[in-house]
Amino acid sequence: MDFLALDILSLHQALLDGKINPIELIKLSIEKAKKDQNNAFEYICEKEALAAAANLDPNKKHNLLWGIPYVLKDNFSTKDIPTTASSNILKGYVPIYSSEVYLRLSEQGAILIGKATLDELAMGGTGMTGHKGFTFNPWDPTHKRMIGGSSCGSAAVVAAGIVPFSIGSDTGDSVRKPASFSALVGMKPTWGRISRFGLFPFAPSLDHVACFTRNVTDSAVVLEALAGRDEKDSSSATAPLEKYSEAIKPDLKGKKFAVIKEINNSISNPYIHAVFDATVKALQERGAIIEYVSMDMKLCKAIYPTYIVISCCEATSNNANLDGIKFGPRFDGKDYEEVMTKARTEGFCEMIKRRFVIGSYALFKDNQAEIFLRAQKVRRLIVDATNKILEKCDAILLPASPTTAPLFNGGNSDKLSNEYLISDNHLAIGNFAGLPSIVLPLGFENGLPFGINVTGKKFAETEVFSLAKGIEDITKLKDLVAKEDK
DSSP, rough: OOOSSSSSHHHHHHTTTTSSSSSHHHHHHHHHHHHSSSSOOOEEEEHHHHHHHHHGGGGGGGGGTTTTTTETTTTBBTTTTTOOOOOGGGOOOOSSOOOOOHHHHHHOOOOOEEEEOSGGGGGGSOOOOOOOOOBTTTTTSSOOBBBSSSSHHEEEEEEEEHHHSEEEEEESSSTHHHHHHOOEEEEEOOOOOOTTTOOOOOOOTTOEEEESSSEEEEHHHHHHHHSSSSOTTTSSOOOOOOOOOHHOOOOTTTTTEEEEHHHHHHHHHHHHHHHHHHHHHHHHHTTTTEEEEOHHHHHHHHHHHHHHHHHHHHHHHTTTTTSSSSOOOOOOSSHHHHHHHHHHHHHHOOHHHHHHHHHHHHHHHIIIIIIIIHHHHHHHHHHHHHHHHSOSSSEEEESSSSSSOOBBGOOOHHHHHHHHHOOOOOOGGGHHOOOEEEEEEEETTTEEEEEEEEEEOTTOOOHHHHHHHHHHHOOOOOOOOOOOOO
8 A cells, every 4th residue: 555645534544543653654755755856855854753753642643643744845944954945045054943833733743754845935936946956846757847836845745645745835826836736735724824933934914824735625634733823923813713624515506606707818728728617617517606707907917016026025124134144154255244245146046136136126215105015005906806706705716827837948947937927826816815725636738737726715714625625526636646657
C-alpha cells in the first residue's frame, strides 16, 4: 500500500489500526522527500521529524493529524530550523521562535518533515524567483512548466505524493493558483481566521494562511487544527468556530452561485470554458441556481494594478528591516550605509527590487494621494462590488485560471511574471475582501490539470467547503498524485 498517496482521514485510520506506525510513516515521507525532483525543498527536517515521531503523545492519537507528515512554506518561522523565505538576504537565518501555525500543528501531533521553496519573500506567481532556482510542476515530467507561486514548493510536495497536506500563504492567489495547476485543493479561509504570528509579512492587509490537500474534506480537517483566536496576533478573529469536516453538507439543491460574466468571458481557452460550462450545467441538474452577473469592466481591469500598488507599498515597508545587518549574510562596506546598499542590491532578485521601487515611488509624499490612496479607494470599490454580488448569492463560481500551467518560456522570470499575472488575477478579489476561497480540480487538458474556484461570504467556511464538496462529487477528481514517469 502506498500510504503517502492516502488522504488524511484514511492515513489517520491506518495509524489507528496499526497498519503503519508514525516513525515508519515519517521515514517513508523523508525518503521520498530526499528523491524530490521538483526543487520543492529548502530544508528537509529529517532529524527533527524522526525525534518528533518518536516522542508523540499516544494520548493524542485520536487527533486527526496525529503522526501525519506535512511541509511548511519557508516563510513561516520555525525555532531552531532554518527559515529563509527563499531569499539570499536571509541565508543562514535560524529563528528563535516559532509561528503559531507550526505550534498548533505540533500540538495536534502533525510532524514537519521539511520547509518548502517559494518565490522570494512570497512575491511573484511563477515559482521561478527563489534563490534555489525554479520549482517544477510534478504533472510535467519534462520540467518545462511552472507550478505557479508563490507557494510553489508547498504545492509540489503534495502533488508529488510526498505528504498529504502542506501549508502556504496566499496574498493574491499564491495557494489557489498553484492548486489549479497541480490538481490540488487550495483553500484560504477568511482573513483573520488563522493566526499569522510568525509568518513573514508580505502585504498584511492581503496575507492569508492557506493549505494544500488532495480533497475538500482534508482541507476542512487542516482548518480545524489551525483556526481560532491567537492573542499574539491582534488581527486574528474571534468569530465562532465549527467542526468543519463534520459540518460539510454537499447537497446543492437551492444553492445559488454567481458567475461574473466579465471575468468568465475573459477565459480564452475554449476547452477550459467548455468544461466549466458543463460543470455549471451539472450543478443546475442537481438543483443549484446559477446567476450570471456583471461587474464593471473597469474594476475587473483594475484588479491587478490595484493589487500591485497596495502589495508593493506594504512589502516595501515590511521588508525595510532586511538590510544585511540584522539578518542573513554580512556584505562588505566601509560604513553601514554601504553595507546596507550592497545587501539590498545583491541580496534580492530583480523582481523584488522592482517591487520595492514601485512601493517606494507610490509611498513618496508627492505620490501618495495619486497612487497609493487611489489604489485603496479602488480596492474599496472592488470589495463593495464583490460583497454586493454575495448579498444575493451563496458563492461566486469561476474558472481558477485561464490556462493550464504555462511553459517557463526561456526563464525570463520578470517578463513571464508580468504577462502571466496581468492575464489572470481575478482570484485576488478574495484577498481584497478577506473572503474564504477554495480551488479544486476541474479537469485535465493534455495531461495538465486546471481548477475551479468557489469564493464565499466572510466566515462562511462551512458553506464554502460544502459547495466545493458538491462540485467534487460531480467531477470525481480527488486524491490525485502526479506520476513520476521520467
